[in-house]
Amino acid sequence: MALSAIHVRSAGRPYSALVMAPPNIVGKWCREVLITVPGARVFIIDSLRTPGQSGANPHGVNEVRYRNGRIVREGLHTTLTDFRLRKNSKSARDRWQKICPGPSFFIVGRDRAKLSFFWKHCYAVAKSGPCLGSVINPDTGAPLIVNDERVLASEFEKVRRSEIIGDAADDRGKNRRAMYSPLWQADGGRIRRFAPLEFIGRYMPDFFDYGIADEVHELKGDTAQGNALGTMARSVDRIAVLTGTLMGGYADDLFNVLYRLEPHKMVTEGYEWGESGVRNFAESYGVLERVTIIAPEENACSKAKVTKQVKRKPGASPLLFGKFLMELGAFVSLEDISSELPSYREEVIGVDMDEPLAKAYADLEKQIKEALEEHRGNHSVISTALNALLAYPDRPYGFGDLIGTEYDPELHRRVPFLIAQTQDLSEDFSYAKERQLVECVKADLARGRKCQIYAVYTAKRDVTRRLERVLSQEGIRVSILTAQVPPDQREAWYERELRDGMQVCVAHPRLVSVGMDLLWAPSIYFVQTGYSIYTLRQASRRSWRIGQRSNVVVRFLTYNETMQTSCLRLMGKKLLVSLAMEGKFSNEGLQGIEDDDDVLTAMARELVTQRGVGESASAIWKLLRDRNSFHYPEAKTIPIDDSVAMDLPPQQAYTPAVQLTLFE
Numbered sequence: 128m129a130l131s132a133i134h135v136r137s138a139g140r141p142y143s144a145l146v147m148a149p150p151n152i153v154g155k156w157c158r159e160v161l162i163t164v165p166g167a168r169v170f171i172i173d174s175l176r177t178p179g180q181s182g183a184n185p186h187g188v189n190e191v192r193y194r195n196g197r198i199v200r201e202g203l204h205t206t207l208t209d210f211r212l213r214k215n216s217k218s219a220r221d222r223w224q225k226i227c228p229g230p231s232f233f234i235v236g237r238d239r240a241k242l243s244f245f246w247k248h249c250y251a252v253a254k255s256g257p258c259l260g261s262v263i264n265p266d267t268g269a270p271l272i273v274n275d276e277r278v279l280a281s282e283f284e285k286v287r288r289s290e291i292i293g294d295a296a297d298d299r300g301k302n303r304r305a306m307y308s309p310l311w312q313a314d315g316g317r318i319r320r321f322a323p324l325e326f327i328g329r330y331m332p333d334f335f336d337y338g339i340a341d342e343v344h345e346l347k348g349d350t351a352q353g354n355a356l357g358t359m360a361r362s363v364d365r366i367a368v369l370t371g372t373l374m375g376g377y378a379d380d381l382f383n384v385l386y387r388l389e390p391h392k393m394v395t396e397g398y399e400w401g402e403s404g405v406r407n408f409a410e411s412y413g414v415l416e417r418v419t420i421i422a423p424e425e426n427a428c429s430k431a432k433v434t435k436q437v438k439r440k441p442g443a444s445p446l447l448f449g450k451f452l453m454e455l456g457a458f459v460s461l462e463d464i465s466s467e468l469p470s471y472r473e474e475v476i477g478v479d480m481d482e483p484l485a486k487a488y489a490d491l492e493k494q495i496k497e498a499l500e501e502h503r504g505n506h507s508v509i510s511t512a513l514n515a516l517l518a519y520p521d522r523p524y525g526f527g528d529l530i531g532t533e534y535d536p537e538l539h540r541r542v543p544f545l546i547a548q549t550q551d552l553s554e555d556f557s558y559a560k561e562r563q564l565v566e567c568v569k570a571d572l573a574r575g576r577k578c579q580i581y582a583v584y585t586a587k588r589d590v591t592r593r594l595e596r597v598l599s600q601e602g603i604r605v606s607i608l609t610a611q612v613p614p615d616q617r618e619a620w621y622e623r624e625l626r627d628g629m630q631v632c633v634a635h636p637r638l639v640s641v642g643m644d645l646l647w648a649p650s651i652y653f654v655q656t657g658y659s660i661y662t663l664r665q666a667s668r669r670s671w672r673i674g675q676r677s678n679v680v681v682r683f684l685t686y687n688e689t690m691q692t693s694c695l696r697l698m699g700k701k702l703l704v705s706l707a708m709e710g711k712f713s714n715e716g717l718q719g720i721e722d723d724d725d726v727l728t729a730m731a732r733e734l735v736t737q738r739g740v741g742e743s744a745s746a747i748w749k750l751l752r753d754r755n756s757f758h759y760p761e762a763k764t765i766p767i768d769d770s771v772a773m774d775l776p777p778q779q780a781y782t783p784a785v786q787l788t789l790f791e
Contacts, residue, residue, distance in 0.1 A: 143223065146235070151614035151641070156234050171200070172233055220334055341368075357387035592607070603630055649677040649680065655691070
């Protein structure tokens with residue numbers, strides 16, 4: 128849709144366009160352009176370095192062509208510096224139009240677009256005096272204090288830390304000018320490089336006619352990739368941004384995106400860039416909850432201690448759409464053509480735990496309840512304990528002791544304490560959910576339906592390896608997609624594994640949540656969902672795409688009467704709210720706006736107080752399914768073997784971007 132809009136608006140005139148896409152679908156964008164736009168030439172911006180290839184990594188700006196269903200780098204090889212407008216030379220755009228008189232598209236992965244110089248920490252360690260051994264700021268010689276705690280060297284990790292110094296009065300009572308003191312610097316010992324988008328913004332501001340930014344909801348944060356969107360918007364005449372999940376349920380999700388696309392309008396409305404602007408924006412268009420805690424002091428002559436907190440809650444004012452989005456956006460979704468697509472169904476499968484696992488889980492839950500009550504408000508207890516309750520039933524061994532941290536006023540630092548001890552159960556036993564999963568997968572494979580399985584715990588307590596072993600023992604060919612596979616090679620990885628006979632793929636949903644077309648897997652299983660509405664919505668629709676020819680079924684597997692059920696139920700409520708923000712209203716979604724502000728807090732409160740939300744997880748998702756049946760009319764699906772869809776050539780499996788398009 129974005130490509131067609133740009134091509135039609137050009138009215139036959141030559142033009143150049145810059146596309147910033149997630150790294151895993153750069154090849155897909157190249158293919159879409161070459162198939163869709165007549166006479167277009169496509170170039171991938173790999174880096175600013177001299178064109179060529181170092182090992183497996185290409186450099187420079189390389190032309191790509193479509194050969195036998197694949198994207199190959201052949202044709203013109205150049206660099207961005209060759210496009211730079213030099214003094215006493217002709218316009219860079221005029222010179223380029225002589226080389227390429229038709230449409231040209233330059234595509235860059237957003238991970239490379241923001242790729243700048245390497246950096247390193249530059250703090251010091253006191254070698255004498257009262258701060259001996261402590262981390263100090265080289266500019267002041269004083270320890271680094273955050274929230275009345277000294278920052279340790281081990282806490283720096285990969286975070287750029289800094290201080291504002293000199294904003295207080297000196298010994299003579301004079302106010303000193305505040306100064307920004309970074310505790311990091313460029314690493315001169317490593318390769319020096321320049322971010323391609325920064326180069327374009329600085330030296331090629333008039334080169335591109337159009338810009339496209341895909342999956343813009345992932346650029347909503349104050350990050351380097353998000354700032355690259357702002358640079359891109361300033362470097363092109365017209366820009367279109369695409370997303371399939373506009374909001375995560377909160378009004379301020381759109382603040383940074385709107386500021387980068389229409390800064391003049393945001394400034395005119397009185398919003399500053401930064402935290403103060405986000406807060407004012409949320410007050411105007413979001414839902415805020417003010418909490419006042421009054422704690423009487425022991426001294427009868429003093430006033431009560433009053434603590435005030437402001438929390439954001441899901442919801443957005445209709446004025447947000449009327450003032451900012453209605454002039455910018457075209458709201459188009461797959462629901463508009465659902466009558467031409469196969470049916471889509473979601474269902475929850477609840478499983479009872481085996482007796483040994485149920486006893487071990489009950490003991491762990493009891494210990495965690497006591498820790499939550501004893502350490503009220505300690506976020507380390509909430510996150511550590513509840514993540515353990517979610518992951519333990521799927522891998523009931525190798526957890527060890529659960530450790531939390533709390534601030535010690537005497538030591539002026541956080542100290543560890545024991546939350547709970549877990550029991551190690553048998554690794555060789557096949558548990559109830561695993562047996563249910565194997566049964567469902569075997570039934571799908573018997574009908575010729577391959578499967579995609581999602582699990583969110585893939586690091587220290589890896590569940591994917593256990594699922595691979597359980598399924599492989601049943602004679603099922605399983606492959607695991609890990610983060611070790613570079614994003615731009617994941618499409619090729621799937622093709623290679625499918626050629627080798629893969630029947631089931633296990634992966635973290637975030638690895639394939641944007642842009643990937645999993646048409647080969649009409650059956651999707653969530654063994655675990657995680658907390659992100661963005662990831663859940665995107666990953667669950669990877670198979671229900673244009674080009675799909677089999678009915679799509681998404682199943683959520685959960686253990687009954689556990690935190691997994693609570694998480695799934697609350698995620699269903701948040702999903703109703705998220706859909707309501709896009710104009711798909713239901714009474715439950717509007718009611719859900721008044722519920723808990725985040726999933727972890729809601730589960731912790733339910734665990735301690737035993738306050739049920741009132742509906743089962745399956746009831747919540749049934750409501751979603753009933754609501755979906757209104758938006759997705761029953762499709763007239765002709766039964767067809769799934770292998771037919773697998774053998775379709777890429778031209779017939781063409782998948783245009785049917786998403787939200789915002790035009791500046």
